[in-house]
Amino acid sequence: xxxxxxxGTLEVHGEASASLTLPDxxxxxxxxxxxxxxxSYAKLVRALVGAKVPFQDEARRYAQLSLEARVVREPRVxxxxxxxxxxxxxxxxxxxxxxxxxxxQVAVMAMLKKQRSTLxxxxxxxxxRQWHDTLASTFRVPVGIVGxxxxxxxxxxxxxxxxxxxxxxxxxxxxxxxxxxxxxxLPSDAYKHAALSTIAPFRLGLTATPERTDGREALLATxxxxxxxxxxxxxxxxxxxxxxxxxRIFLPLDPDERAEYDESRRLYRTFIAKHQIRMSSxxxxxTFIVRASxxxxxxxxxxxxxxxxxxxxxxxxxxxxxxxxxxRHRDGRTILFTSDNATAYVISLRFLVPIITHQTKVRExxxxxxxxxxxxxxxxxxxxxxxxxxxxPEASVAIIVSGSGSVREHVQRLGRxxxxxxxxxxxxxxxxxxxxTEEHTSERRREHSAYR
Amino acid sequence: xxTADLVRTRTRAGTIDIVRVDAKQAPEAEALATRILAVxxxxxxxxxxxxxxxxxxxxxxxxxxxxxxGLVKLALDAATxxxxxxxxxxxxxxxxxxxxAEARKAGTFDRAALLGAAELGDADLRGALFGDxxxxxxLLEAPKLSxxxxxxxxxxxxxxxxxxxxxxxxVRFATLGPLGLRHLFRKLKFLRxxxxxxxxxxxxxLEVDGPMSLFGASTKYGLALAILLPTLRATxxxxxxxxxxxxxxxxxxxxxxEAVAPRPPEADVxxxxxxxxxxxxxxxxxxxxKREKGAEPWSFAVSSDVLELDPTELIVPDILARRGxxxxxxxxxxxWNRDAVFRRMELLAKGTHARIVFCASDRxxxxxxxxxxxxAASLYVYKHSxxxxxxxxxxxxxxxxxxxxxxxxxxxxxx
Numbered sequence: 093x094x095x096x097x098x099x100g101t102l103e104v105h106g107e108a109s110a111s112l113t114l115p116d117x118x119x120x121x122x123x124x125x126x127x128x129x130x131x132s133y134a135k136l137v138r139a140l141v142g143a144k145v146p147f148q149d150e151a152r153r154y155a156q157l158s159l160e161a162r163v164v165r166e167p168r169v170x171x172x173x174x175x176x177x178x179x180x181x182x183x184x185x186x187x188x189x190x191x192x193x194x195x196x197q198v199a200v201m202a203m204l205k206k207q208r209s210t211l212x213x214x215x216x217x218x219x220x221r222q223w224h225d226t227l228a229s230t231f232r233v234p235v236g237i238v239g240x241x242x243x244x245x246x247x248x249x250x251x252x253x254x255x256x257x258x259x260x261x262x263x264x265x266x267x268x269x270x271x272x273x274x275x276x277x278l279p280s281d282a283y284k285h286a287a288l289s290t291i292a293p294f295r296l297g298l299t300a301t302p303e304r305t306d307g308r309e310a311l312l313a314t315x316x317x318x319x320x321x322x323x324x325x326x327x328x329x330x331x332x333x334x335x336x337x338x339x340r341i342f343l344p345l346d347p348d349e350r351a352e353y354d355e356s357r358r359l360y361r362t363f364i365a366k367h368q369i370r371m372s373s374x375x376x377x378x379t380f381i382v383r384a385s386x387x388x389x390x391x392x393x394x395x396x397x398x399x400x401x402x403x404x405x406x407x408x409x410x411x412x413x414x415x416x417x418x419x420r421h422r423d424g425r426t427i428l429f430t431s432d433n434a435t436a437y438v439i440s441l442r443f444l445v446p447i448i449t450h451q452t453k454v455r456e457x458x459x460x461x462x463x464x465x466x467x468x469x470x471x472x473x474x475x476x477x478x479x480x481x482x483x484x485p486e487a488s489v490a491i492i493v494s495g496s497g498s499v500r501e502h503v504q505r506l507g508r509x510x511x512x513x514x515x516x517x518x519x520x521x522x523x524x525x526x527x528x529t530e531e532h533t534s535e536r537r538r539e540h541s542a543y544r
Numbered sequence: 545x546x547t548a549d550l551v552r553t554r555t556r557a558g559t560i561d562i563v564r565v566d567a568k569q570a571p572e573a574e575a576l577a578t579r580i581l582a583v584x585x586x587x588x589x590x591x592x593x594x595x596x597x598x599x600x601x602x603x604x605x606x607x608x609x610x611x612x613x614g615l616v617k618l619a620l621d622a623a624t625x626x627x628x629x630x631x632x633x634x635x636x637x638x639x640x641x642x643x644x645a646e647a648r649k650a651g652t653f654d655r656a657a658l659l660g661a662a663e664l665g666d667a668d669l670r671g672a673l674f675g676d677x678x679x680x681x682x683l684l685e686a687p688k689l690s691x692x693x694x695x696x697x698x699x700x701x702x703x704x705x706x707x708x709x710x711x712x713x714x715v716r717f718a719t720l721g722p723l724g725l726r727h728l729f730r731k732l733k734f735l736r737x738x739x740x741x742x743x744x745x746x747x748x749x750l751e752v753d754g755p756m757s758l759f760g761a762s763t764k765y766g767l768a769l770a771i772l773l774p775t776l777r778a779t780x781x782x783x784x785x786x787x788x789x790x791x792x793x794x795x796x797x798x799x800x801x802e803a804v805a806p807r808p809p810e811a812d813v814x815x816x817x818x819x820x821x822x823x824x825x826x827x828x829x830x831x832x833x834k835r836e837k838g839a840e841p842w843s844f845a846v847s848s849d850v851l852e853l854d855p856t857e858l859i860v861p862d863i864l865a866r867r868g869x870x871x872x873x874x875x876x877x878x879x880w881n882r883d884a885v886f887r888r889m890e891l892l893a894k895g896t897h898a899r900i901v902f903c904a905s906d907r908x909x910x911x912x913x914x915x916x917x918x919x920a921a922s923l924y925v926y927k928h929s930x931x932x933x934x935x936x937x938x939x940x941x942x943x944x945x946x947x948x949x950x951x952x953x954x955x956x957x958x959x
Contacts, residue, residue, distance in 0.1 A: 444644035
């Protein structure tokens, strides 16, 4: 028998005895052979070996490596425990550790243990670059990049989820270990194919927050493996993560802002009540957009909706506090988070701080982050793209100017400043405009042990 | 192309159809298209953000919201916006933000003074600092389309967008000529789709999806299936049946019939291939003195072969060079599909049963030196257009390479 990798699947060629049952295999009339999804490779090989069926493995194209770490870092206790738990699960599973706890080190340890060609999949180009730099400085081998205009495949390669989804049909046999960083992204309809289409027998998922609002985290068990190890922020804070404070600052609207806020809110609420739109339902906002685009009254309601949000997001008192905080922490490294690009641009223009959004080109992002790390920039503003895309141990202040009600987003933002560095004490400020919808949003996102 | 959320659909008893612009709605659709084109023409020279705002203010009835959005999308696709600006905005931003950071650290932050020193005003600071954002791109040219033509393009675009959510597609052709088939295969291979092709009494049946579809329905190949639709339209008259995953992951059947057969393609080669072919023919004819004694001359023709690299990867070479029993194929990959080059190179690295020269533009950012190929294959990266002399030299080199056998699968489709 022959196992062949074909476009994200495995083809089984040759005569199989009637008594042999191969897992996940279906006869494919189109090509006249048996076919299995690539993710079933390890299972399939074990079944063939177990049944003592001789076979030719033409699928496996990954190499056995002799990786050596240039710098030997003594693993922390929980990192060794995580690796041990992962190995016990046959090298397949998810490790849940808070941001800054050294998930990358766990991956490096797994790579040293398994010594197989490895693909690291990360959600953003920042993280791809970060992984590339880490792997290049740790091992004496070239590290490839697929994505962001590069297509260089090496035994150690880093890619984005987008590129993995696009290229796994032909790269899926090249790696024996795949590390899915921030693996809560993986169970989406598109990205799951990045895991289904690779034969990698060893899979490591890394995340601080595996839970998804759609509940699809259960799919991780099939795509990567079960959760084999978990530690929370509060368990590591002080010892392995920086100590931190969370400070919520409530700020009032000025009287004229309050009057405009209330009027805008009344206009918008009247419209949605008239059209019986339930904004809390999953389709609520989409319905509002459609209805609002139909009439002049709708246009006005949409403008009012935007205005009341903008008033809460960039209230004068909020901007004044921001000025004060930037001044107070002028010697440190501060990241300002907003919930939308519009607010991020307002802040960038007002305080003349660099901005990173999805529109910022790779070269400029790199330049901004490099200067931020070196201390040339003391602050930068971003909306959501850096929630999980920046590793600056020196950053010690995070200011949530505005945000969503997502617990994950809030934990990720806190995580940006928790990486231990000397005697650093981190602080997360949350600026909340009083008596606006921000109060409720803030309560929702704080439903995590890190904020109790 | 429209996106799936812009398609107007109607579902009934497990079937889905697009809501077409019928005779009754046509005047209203044309009026809407006229307003969209008028606003767009009026905004030439404006930034994209302003144009979008002006377009969103066009009012319409509750039932025409998606129609308006779809027509706007098609109009914008046909419009021309400015390329990247000449001003180095990132450098301008960096200079200002660095000065500001330095002042803040020193405790001397003064926004007005910093802007003054950078010769920037507060009035249009956003445009002056972020002029390279997409919303700032300038509309250079309005679409060269009549309102009627814009409306006419709407339903085909809807049909195509519906296929973005397709899991598999079955197409029936009453008749199919060899040129049409070659044209279709060419597209299928680029799209990495798997197909079953069979001849029935009433014609041909083509079933298209991807390898992974065997293990569960997925819209993974939806984009490829949507891209295939214009090719089907250019191939022959057909009847299409697709399984489409629509709202709430429910499955529906979509039927589409194109009764009018297109004019068969006369010469299925691009200008680039035609130029290369005539260049090769000239060189082949002009080198008799250099030929080994008794050796036959090379002949060059448009290839009608289909070569199989693996079951999902077919190559329809553009040119067949033949000298006696020796055949060398040439495929011009051009400058549009970088991924296709890498796929081919990876599959070729496993070995090939035919001699083949791939010509890829340097705009695809591939390097010959970075890729190791078997003896019987060659990658030629060219600037501007492929040089016939260089391709000929490679053909002669490959002619002496050993290959196990020539796998001509041009009959693969017939059963």
